[in-house]
Amino acid sequence: MVLLVIFGLVAICSAICVVAFKNPIHSALALILTFFSQAGLFIALGAHFVAAVQVIVYAGAIMVLFLFVIMLLNLGSLQDTARQNISAIKIFVLVLAVLLAIEGITVARYVDQNGGVIKKQSTDVIIQRLKDDFKMSDEDIKHSVEELYGKGTSVSNLTSVQVTGLVHGEMGKTERIGTLLFSKFVLPFEVTSFILIAALIGVISIVNREPQEAA
Amino acid sequence: MENLPLSLVLISSIIKILIIVHMLLIGVMGMIWAERRVSAWIQDRYGPNRVGPQGLLQPIADGIKFLLKEDLIPEHVDKVVYILAPAIILIPALITCAVVPFGSEIPVSWDGQEYRIPLQIADIDIGILYILAITSLGVYGVVLGAWASNNKYSFLGGLRASAQMVSYELPLGLSIVGVLMLSESLRLREIVLAQSSFLHWNFLTHFPSFLVFIIAVFAETNRLPFDLAEAEQELVGGYHTEYSSMKFAMYFMAEYMHMIVGSVVVVVLFLGGWYFPGLEKLVDSGTLVGGLLSFIIVFVKTSFFLFFFIWVRWSLPRFRYDQLMNLGWKVLLPIALTSIVVTAVVWVVSESRLWVGIFNVISAVVVTSVVTTLVSMRSKSKVVIEDDLDIVSGDSPSFMTR
Numbered sequence: 001m002v003l004l005v006i007f008g009l010v011a012i013c014s015a016i017c018v019v020a021f022k023n024p025i026h027s028a029l030a031l032i033l034t035f036f037s038q039a040g041l042f043i044a045l046g047a048h049f050v051a052a053v054q055v056i057v058y059a060g061a062i063m064v065l066f067l068f069v070i071m072l073l074n075l076g077s078l079q080d081t082a083r084q085n086i087s088a089i090k091i092f093v094l095v096l097a098v099l100l101a102i103e104g105i106t107v108a109r110y111v112d113q114n115g116g117v118i119k120k121q122s123t124d125v126i127i128q129r130l131k132d133d134f135k136m137s138d139e140d141i142k143h144s145v146e147e148l149y150g151k152g153t154s155v156s157n158l159t160s161v162q163v164t165g166l167v168h169g170e171m172g173k174t175e176r177i178g179t180l181l182f183s184k185f186v187l188p189f190e191v192t193s194f195i196l197i198a199a200l201i202g203v204i205s206i207v208n209r210e211p212q213e214a215a
Numbered sequence: 216m217e218n219l220p221l222s223l224v225l226i227s228s229i230i231k232i233l234i235i236v237h238m239l240l241i242g243v244m245g246m247i248w249a250e251r252r253v254s255a256w257i258q259d260r261y262g263p264n265r266v267g268p269q270g271l272l273q274p275i276a277d278g279i280k281f282l283l284k285e286d287l288i289p290e291h292v293d294k295v296v297y298i299l300a301p302a303i304i305l306i307p308a309l310i311t312c313a314v315v316p317f318g319s320e321i322p323v324s325w326d327g328q329e330y331r332i333p334l335q336i337a338d339i340d341i342g343i344l345y346i347l348a349i350t351s352l353g354v355y356g357v358v359l360g361a362w363a364s365n366n367k368y369s370f371l372g373g374l375r376a377s378a379q380m381v382s383y384e385l386p387l388g389l390s391i392v393g394v395l396m397l398s399e400s401l402r403l404r405e406i407v408l409a410q411s412s413f414l415h416w417n418f419l420t421h422f423p424s425f426l427v428f429i430i431a432v433f434a435e436t437n438r439l440p441f442d443l444a445e446a447e448q449e450l451v452g453g454y455h456t457e458y459s460s461m462k463f464a465m466y467f468m469a470e471y472m473h474m475i476v477g478s479v480v481v482v483v484l485f486l487g488g489w490y491f492p493g494l495e496k497l498v499d500s501g502t503l504v505g506g507l508l509s510f511i512i513v514f515v516k517t518s519f520f521l522f523f524f525i526w527v528r529w530s531l532p533r534f535r536y537d538q539l540m541n542l543g544w545k546v547l548l549p550i551a552l553t554s555i556v557v558t559a560v561v562w563v564v565s566e567s568r569l570w571v572g573i574f575n576v577i578s579a580v581v582v583t584s585v586v587t588t589l590v591s592m593r594s595k596s597k598v599v600i601e602d603d604l605d606i607v608s609g610d611s612p613s614f615m616t617r
Contacts, residue, residue, distance in 0.1 A: 052344040060351025068377045071362055174401055
């Protein structure tokens with residue numbers, strides 16, 4: 001909980017810095033900090049794999065290319081151009097902020113009323129879902145429970161809080177994410193990769209145009 | 216790990232962190248000494264041999280010199296980023312070693328009970344992904360330092376470094392996928408445990424990936440033959456031209472730390488970690504002797520790799536920039552990608568490491584020859600050099616106006 005608050009505050013402050021800084025390189029640095037605190041948020045939620053992917057993809061690859069492009073174009077400080085239409089932007093930002101706040105409150109209330117997704121169900125149903133979705137055997141579940149709550153704890157006498165903890169722990173594991181991606185979510189996964197490949201081929205065909213056209 | 220009491224975990228972790236960080240720092244000193252002595256030996260000179268026995272105290276003298284020098288901050292730099300950059304490059308170099316296993320286990324008695332402490336700071340679930348994530352951040356120190364210096368030579372070095380590191384991260388990450396598939400885990404400890412007999416060492420099964428990984432590690436550490444970012448003959452000092460005193464020393468230390476961590480990771484992933492033919496049982500026995508021996512084995516293997524780094528540096532000339540990019544994108548990347556497909560298919564069909572190894576080598580040879588043939592056919596039919604020159608000489612960005 002403490003981690004969530006710290007990383008959340010850092011994320012918000014650095015996100016404000018991204019738009020507040022005048023020098024594009026400083027903005028990019030603040031954006032990197034935002035990505036890091038997002039990764040921190042994921043870790044605080046137990047999603048280590050997502051955090052690692054966040055750092056590798058966004059902080060490690062995309063932001064390096066951002067910096068590269070900013071440096072290559074040699075963008076100076078934004079002074080006059082950004083000052084135009086300031087009142088229109090202000091109104092837009094205000095409306096957007098109100099909408100986002102409403103959305104946030106609605107989601108929080110929904111989650112609160114339903115007691116999260118997990119609490120409502122009985123222990124048996126949750127264990128059954130672990131077996132179905134994550135393809136875990138009884139042995140696996142027993143092993144995980146003992147790892148979390150000490151030796152000798154059996155699956156049948158877990159409290160509902162402990163079961164929630166078990167599910168959260170399992171969801172963060174790389175192995176479970178892999179199982180889900182290649183069983184339950186295999187279609188969306190493959191479709192996404194096809195879209196990426198299509199984009200890749202498109203880029204290559206644009207870059208690879210015959211040089212005489214340009215001349 | 217799960218049955219250790221919390222107090223023991225805390226105390227042992229602190230001790231391990233202290234030991235490993237100090238070993239890294241001392242290792243850097245050792246590497247500076249070794250680099251100068253080995254280069255001298257390769258070039259048939261003596262090298263530094265005046266300070267202390269065999270010149271062993273030379274790194275300390277160097278360090279004192281760096282600390283006592285005036286810390287110069289040039290007038291025209293972006294101060295915040297200029298000061299931040301050396302720190303940014305040192306942090307990833309230091310924290311990657313948090314998940315690397317340096318040995319098997321040593322027994323400790325605590326509260327009257329016997330426990331086994333793994334020689335590794337943290338055995339986290341995402342293991343190797345953590346290392347990939349952190350090493351991919353090393354480039355920021357170089358790029359930001361180069362930009363903040365506000366100097367054309369630094370800037371060119373930074374641009375080269377960023378393009379190079381982004382390109383070589385891909386083969387670096389892809390070449391280990393085959394290893395992960397056969398180890399069935401991302402945890403570095405389990406990857407080592409999967410190599411418990413010599414025939415299971417990953418460099419035998421995944422030989423092409425092994426070569427790709429080593430080459431990519433060289434590129435990621437900015438070492439010769441990939442040190443275009445600091446090519447002395449063209450760019451004065453490259454990205455650290457404007458840095459002096461301890462800030463320069465931090466860049467220097469970070470390079471050697473990256474080398475050390477890179478070598479340990481190569482040893483853990485491909486060279487069987489703490490296993491050595493004939494000593495497998497003793498190393499895994501959980502006795503004090505076994506634990507220390509496992510540490511020594513990792514140390515020796517790593518030292519060999521560090522020597523290899525120096526050896527290559529003083530033997531090979533530097534790549535040209537287009538050669539570097541061609542090697543990364545047209546040779547290493549296809550080899551890494553094919554090895555993933557081949558490993559997966561052959562392993563499912565035959566379940567034998569022998570066949571995986573053989574098919575990996577065959578497919579790598581085939582892919583390399585096909586790609587090089589295609590590339591040479593293309594370059595004969597087209598003249599692309601003029602385009603490249605435009606980028607360099609034409610409308611170059613004005614660096615000094617910010």
